[in-house]
Amino acid sequence: MALNQKIKKIALGLGLVLLAIVLGSGIGIYNIASGKSSSQRVIGNWQTVDKDKDLNTADLLTIAQISVYGTYALTKKEVIYLSTNTDSEGNAIDPKSDYVISGKNLDAKYWSITAYDQDGFLIKNPINTYSYNLETVKYEADSTSYKINLAASEKKENWLPINNVKKATLVIRLYLPSDALRNNLTVETLPTIQKVK
């Protein structure tokens, strides 16, 4: 009887240790998948790395998140990445709706806006267009403003297709941004995303 109880105690103890391992690892995986970390900075609906932090000096959680969802990213010295999966109202981008991304030419050596699917990969589409950049976007009459049509249905100009996806994410890349832009990344300088249909 006493031996039986001892075995039960040991089994319970081992079970609790196993539970602690699963719980610890599970929370780790959940936090990586959540995409939230203390190194994040939010500018309107865009997310980027905090002003005082960088990808190579960030906390362990941020490094893990970047390794999974933005593998081999560069540090802020070279590129500033901004991402969103919501419109400017804060609502999730609905791939069945139409949106207009409005912005102005950004003061960087090279900038682009790219659309990705729910897994972070490029979206197959009939015009083989996955992004617009400072050279490929068609500007308005003032030669500095642009409107990109983010939609599943065909558009005449600046169409960035998001067809046949469950979820869409947009990423802005600012390669070698000017100091002025680097120090003035605000809702006003970044493109807006408005739902039109």
Added chain:
Amino acid sequence: MAATKPLIKKGIFALVLVAIAVSFYYLTIWATPYYVQNKFAEKSLGFVNTPRFGEQPNPENNRVIPLPNPDFLYSTINYDLNDSVLKISGVVPDSTYWSISAYQENTTNYFVENEEKVKAKFEYYLAPEGSTSDALKNIPKEKIIYSPTTKGLILFRYLVSKAYPVKTLAELQHGVTVEKLAK
């Protein structure tokens, strides 16, 4: 006194459980980047210390590394510096974005240079941190990349632009060479 002893035992055991849970939390987030790099290295099996030249990413050819930039041509060198120092050289485009960047084994970027600083041709020597290899003697400091880990990845980015269409860039891309020098 006899009644409190089992309580103390249970309390210590509870603390041990919390310590195990916290340790495995940090172990998971610490190990994840190494797992990602190993996964990529597995896909490059047989191509260690050898350049691999990627095509312009599209939905069909790029389903491994998330968030590829469709405006770039990428080249990679999955490196292992256990046996050698690597000499990496090639040509830099003059009027489109180009960069060489290095990532340690946990995928963290520790080195990057672009075409604004490196003109016409590049020549870098990749060695493990603290290396006293003879191969590095008489090599200017700015040409040596010291890797914090013996394994890692070199990544080249070439921006497809009006000045440099895919075909022109691909020629430059394929001109990159890697030479293994004695450690």
